[in-house]
Amino acid sequence: MFIQTWLLPFALLATATLVAFPLSRYLAWVMDGKYRPLPVLGWVEKTINTGSQNWKQYVSSLLIFNTVLFIFGYLVLALQPWMPLNPDGKTLLAPSAIFNSVASFMTNTDLQHYAGDQHLSNFSQIFFCITNLFISAAIGLSALTAIIRGLRSDTSLGNFFVDVWRVVVYLFVPVALIFALIFLQQGSPMTFKSVYQVQTLEQSALGTTDNGQAKPQTIVVGPVAAFEAMKMLGTNGGGFYGMNSAHPFENPTALSNFFNTLAMMIFPFSLVLMYGRMLGKMRHSMVIFVVMLLFMSFTVIWTIYFDTLKPNPAFTQHNATQFNIFNSALPNGKQAISLSAIASLPVDQHLGNLEGKEIRFGTSAGATFGALTTDVTCGAVNAEADSLNPIAALSPMVGMWLNCFFGGKGVGMINMLLYIIIGIFLAGMMVGRTPEYLGKKIGSREVKLAIIVLLIHPLMILMPTGLFAATSWGMNAISNPGAHGFSQMLYQFSSASANNGSAFDGLGVTYGFYNNPHPAPEAIAWDIATGLVMIFSRFLPLIAPIAMAAFLGAKKSSPFGLGTLRVDTVTFGILLFATIVIIGALLFLPVAVIGPIAEHFGPIPFGG
């Protein structure tokens, strides 16, 4: 039981750490352009190279490129009915759903207010989804590279287009090929065919047609293995199927599940070390790595402990509660209320909470995946996040709120950089010097930029959650009353703002095809709100740090001395750890309390 529970998560953490060392060396080698390209590839690279860029040029290129990507994505989806590879005639999605999906895939979020197997043709899957899986993932990584070049005072930040090219061609394509072959071998489909009509073994299992014939089962297929590899490697998380990595075609076996999970971890892990290698501060990045690994291990252990090793509270006994509520009609202003006890149900719970899990991956696979997918902003799921025990569900939320337990490719390290800047600025003064990072003094301008990014994340999570919680937009969308319903809304905006893309299912957000007679009642509000959140939370936190790094890099570097705050020590690790814990707690403790914690301590089932 012990090994069954803990082997998978720790094998994953250990493997990803081991892979990160050689892979980060390769990453740094590629991003520093030390390779010799093949003639054809070299010609392309030369052609797209628009020359050295300063931070404004780099950022402009990034924004223009994303605008083009947005228009392209919108066109592909909007033209779906008229495009090839659509044998079963999938029609047009609702405009708000298209906006949401395009924003979602462009920002590497992959929040899906649609189900791929029901709503997208293979043409859309390939040209909209797979294109974005590669490119949106490359943008975050490129931004990190630009930041590193800024910090090490390079004369230019490089060229945005060349960076994206390097990432896609030299990093993603080869690694994705390896993983796609593994998934293919394990049983994922890889075909341009779209559907199979098969007769079920049990005749008429799906009912009969009007003329009495048994209905065939429709099995949707497509280029799943290729899709799956990049979905995980790029920490995208948007599934080919609505069921994502719980679907037997996306994730056929326990072994494919191991590689599925590993795939989303290797780039975020490696990028932290690449940061150190490119800056020539390997020890510093090791400290960051350990801090991130500690946080990640903590979220994984927390989820497994409260989900795999604890019973589902919906089946257990709850004691009676008594308390006072305010009632100004009564003389002392208080009214006593008592809630009756809830009896337990006779369910064998020795394997923990099994609701919404795929047991073929192992008992702890769901909890492990759930914690990791939110830590690295992947957002793929192989179990129902909504069905995690309430207090266990806190862990994925924390992963998205702090967004730096390795985080997404590039952006996770960028977020960590901001915590480093804030931590050094606040506590670093206690060594008696103007705070400095990598020998550069942190001034008003840098702090301002770091703070903007720190601010945007809670703004984009808390404000819309508050707005939806008090209006019918939220009230009509939730599928459970009480704190759980609140968690559904909170999770959706956390996922959008963290560019994660996983969902606390049950929230009615799917409009579907434009001619859907029964869309989810508030789908349009959710489409637009989360779409905007994703865009704001993506680009400000990319642009501001690039500018910050450029400003820092332009400063004179002060030499290292006995009086300088060292960034490669245990003390610094503790400082960083404490900064993240305290800032995280200050921002998100209230919502954590109203959501998962209130649900945990309250009666379950709650109403309904």
Added chain:
Amino acid sequence: MDNNSEFLATIPPQILPRRVRASALFDAKIAKIAFKQAFVMFRPDIQWKNPVMFVVEVGTVLTFLFILQIALTNEKPLVPITYFIALDIWFFLTIFFANFATAIAEARGKAQVESLRKTREETIAYRVKQGEKTEEVSSSLLQRGDLVVVQTGQTIPGDGEIIEGVAYIDESAITGESAPVIREAGGDRSGVTGGTIVLSDRIVVQITGSKGDSFLDRMIALVEGAVRQRSPNEIALTLVLSAFTLIFLIVVIPLWSMSYNAEQYMTTYLGVKEPLRGLGTDIPTLIALLVCLIPTTIGALLAAIGIAGMDRALQANIIANSGKAVELAGDVDIVLLDKTGTITLGNRSATHFVPVSKYSAKDVGELAALASAADNTPEGKSILKLYETQNATTISVPENSTFISFTAHTRMSGVVFPDGRHIRKGAPEAIIQFVRENKGVIPNELDGLIQDIAKKGATPLLVADGNMIVGLVALSDILKPRIYERITRLRNMGIRVIMITGDNKYTAAAIAALAGVDDYLAEATPAKKLEYIKQEQATGKILAMMGDGTNDAPALAQADVAIAMNAGTEAAKEAANMVDLDSDPTKLIEVVEIGKQLLITRGALTTFSIANDVAKYFAIIPALFASTLPWLAVLNVMHLHSPTSAILSAVIFNALIIPLLIPIALKGVRYRALGADALLRRNLFLWGLGGLILPFIGIKLIDTIMVTFNWVS
């Protein structure tokens, strides 16, 4: 020059009394002024400059309007109205304490400047008209460039430079040093300060600063305007604090609708007729949460910390050009110290006599003393003194002897007895040449002996009797008392100490080793000094130096932190960004510490302020949901009495911590000369972990007190 420096060297700088003393922390008079000022600062246009406290002020007004609404409409509030009134009073007190902290720091600074200003009172000046004629004018009418004559007993009417004459001057009004000092025209000790008194002789002073433009005036302006003139680090920190305020607005505002959501579903769940209401949708309570969360502690004390830093500089008799300069001192990587006068006492003295061939040490001593009998230089006197103390005798020179005095050309001095006996002492090359000219023999071991002395950091002098070399006198530099400890302290702070000297590199190396400096710059010329500073700055280092002479001015202007001695020339003072009234060369160490202390205090109180918030959450959040989500009572880890007492306790703690920390803000967190790592660990533990834990205890204590006295329901 020599007499002067000798005179100064006799005063150990560390025993100089300070004229500006740190006034008691809460002097009644100062407190009274600050008390009044604290009320004035409630004016929105003033309060606006402190964004954190401005938010509290807005909250106070809103709560007041809320109370008015309850009182006027007779609407029955959720909890007794006294709770809202208590909240509002404590909001008000929070701002008051913050204003008081700033006001008292300003008042203390002003009080100190005031006592300095007294020396600025108008005096009569004797302005030179033409030739020898003078006219009486008020000192306030003096212009830059005017010449004034000051005679025995008169007060110098303004800052200036002596262009004619030498005088004993009583500078006690400025420095507190009772012993008079010598100032003379030419050279590096020509600067005089307005308000000091000429004790003897007559000097002509050229006024260098017109009224309102002297260093003192600048300092006064600085202390008075300290709130407005923020240093770069303070500006950045203010930004961060404003951002934190904004972040907590983002946290608190949606809490209203989230609480509303909880009230809705709980009403349905419980099936109660009247809609459920809790403190989570109560505006004054949410304001209380906001006030507790935004960094009021550091927001209240930030200005006071800055002013107090300037104040500490003033107490050390340092007049700084800007707060930025003091702050920058904390960042110094390299300190340049002049050897003479800083590391060593002004002059070299004879320490021992080394004989050659047949002579004894006593012979060398006697002949050297004879050669120095008429030598008035400190070196010559020290030879006489050494001989006399070693042998307990005095020497007598035969009558009608001729003395030969030292010239830069001959580089030796001595005496010619009536019988024609020539005794000489001087630089080795000069004496060797003298002996050779007289067909004498140079002993073989001489070269080795000269080398030995030089390597020990001493200067060898040769003594010759006619054409015979008698022996050597070793002249050594004498380290200032406790200089080694002071330099070690600087090094422990992570600062490299570089000694600058005109000596050759052997001597320099020996003294550098004795004093414990990291490196030395030997045979330094002003150009070489400047070159060195530029070179180090190019690698990003921040340098501090102290200087007095005109030839120091380029280096002072180039250095990042430059302190000029008050006794120094006007050029040096202009080039520097600080002036040391005591003219104490070791003052650099204190300035660096003041700079570091300033930043540490800021960092410590910021960390403390933010770490405090965690406990406040644990007090307030369970209270917000006490009547809507009762199971959240498990989070009430402090077991506070009731929702209202919990919120009040947090608000009261948040307010009271400000006056409790005022002494630390004014005195500064104690600086220890440790490496950055050890210092960070220590301060993180003290202020970070302390800040995390203390409010749990404090809030519980306040709650217990309120419950004990039955102040809360």
